[in-house]
Amino acid sequence: MTTHFSHELLDDILHRVRPLIGTGKVADYIPALAEVSPHQLGIAVCTVGGEMFTAGDAYQRFSIQSISKVLSLTLAMTRYNESEIWTRVGKEPSGLPFNSLVLLEMEKGIPRNPFINAGAIIVADMLQSRLSAPRQRMLDFVRKLTGNDDISYDLRVARSELEHGSRNAAIAFLMKSFGNFENNVLTVLENYFHYCALSMNCAELATCFAYLANGGHAPGVSDAIITPLQSRQINALMLTCGMYDGSGEFAFRIGMPGKSGVGGGIVCVVPNEFSVVVWSPELDGSGNSLAGCAALEMLSAKIGRSIF
Numbered sequence: 001m002t003t004h005f006s007h008e009l010l011d012d013i014l015h016r017v018r019p020l021i022g023t024g025k026v027a028d029y030i031p032a033l034a035e036v037s038p039h040q041l042g043i044a045v046c047t048v049g050g051e052m053f054t055a056g057d058a059y060q061r062f063s064i065q066s067i068s069k070v071l072s073l074t075l076a077m078t079r080y081n082e083s084e085i086w087t088r089v090g091k092e093p094s095g096l097p098f099n100s101l102v103l104l105e106m107e108k109g110i111p112r113n114p115f116i117n118a119g120a121i122i123v124a125d126m127l128q129s130r131l132s133a134p135r136q137r138m139l140d141f142v143r144k145l146t147g148n149d150d151i152s153y154d155l156r157v158a159r160s161e162l163e164h165g166s167r168n169a170a171i172a173f174l175m176k177s178f179g180n181f182e183n184n185v186l187t188v189l190e191n192y193f194h195y196c197a198l199s200m201n202c203a204e205l206a207t208c209f210a211y212l213a214n215g216g217h218a219p220g221v222s223d224a225i226i227t228p229l230q231s232r233q234i235n236a237l238m239l240t241c242g243m244y245d246g247s248g249e250f251a252f253r254i255g256m257p258g259k260s261g262v263g264g265g266i267v268c269v270v271p272n273e274f275s276v277v278v279w280s281p282e283l284d285g286s287g288n289s290l291a292g293c294a295a296l297e298m299l300s301a302k303i304g305r306s307i308f
């Protein structure tokens with residue numbers, strides 16, 4: 001099925017959701033994020049045919065935060081077999097906030113899924129075990145997926161997270177106490193904070209995530225990034241776990257696999273069709289972009305697309 005996007009369609013969606021700005025809250029538990037102007041709003045669509053449509057602040061870079069959890073899981077899937085990954089981290093939604101410690105104690109240090117903080121820290125631990133320079137490898141990976149060599153880490157954001165990272169440190173040390181950790185906790189946390197501090201714009205992210213719309217193949221990259229099955233598995237996890245305790249509501253309203261970050265970005269995928277990224281820094285109560293969710297809901301209604 002072909003979807004007919006246009007810059008006008010995207011402009012119209014942004015125009016309609018803009019009044020929501022002012023009703024959410026910019027993340028402030030990472031001080032460097034609190035300084036971002038809340039009035040920004042952007043959207044970008046990348047079709048599997050390679051077309052790009054954008055509107056608003058689609059070329060303004062922001063902190064991708066938890067969106068990076070999909071990229072680190074993808075890298076881990078290229079270095080580990082299935083059982084090595086899924087014995088250390090689960091595949092179930094947590095129904096709890098992204099930084100909760102509650103289930104971790106009850107479930108003996110095995111995080112529910114790779115998209116909550118605990119799960120992504122386990123994935124970062126796995127990458128530390130098998131990559132010689134994990135931070136550089138992540139940068140190389142993102143640059144390859146986007147074809148853009150100047151994508152980098154926002155070191156101010158990474159430092160700010162490290163300085164205010166007590167909860168993530170508690171999560172990591174709790175997992176270590178259960179034996180589910182291989183490396184130095186602080187080294188792994190620093191890597192994790194850097195991944196979250198990747199700075200990209202909507203258009204770059206839409207290109208970056210096109211491999212998940214395209215069965216594991218990235219535009220302009222000859223070798224497959226992952227297999228079609230792995231791509232399907234990641235999309236399934238995004239649908240059930242990508243928006244934390246807002247995942248059910250998001251599937252109900254929008255019906256696309258998605259992954260959010262507290263920088264206000266959301267990436268969504270419709271397999272075999274397109275990847276779409278929205279960005280608006282103010283968040284709802286689950287830590288997902290408030291205007292971003294509304295824009296995606298409007299997009300899926302206007303083009304008549306969801307995965308259902």
Ligand code: DON
Nearest residue numbers: 065066098196260261262287
């Ligand atoms: O570890 C953290 O808390 C942040 N670096 C990432 C959290 C996040 O993006 C959750 N997303 N909605």
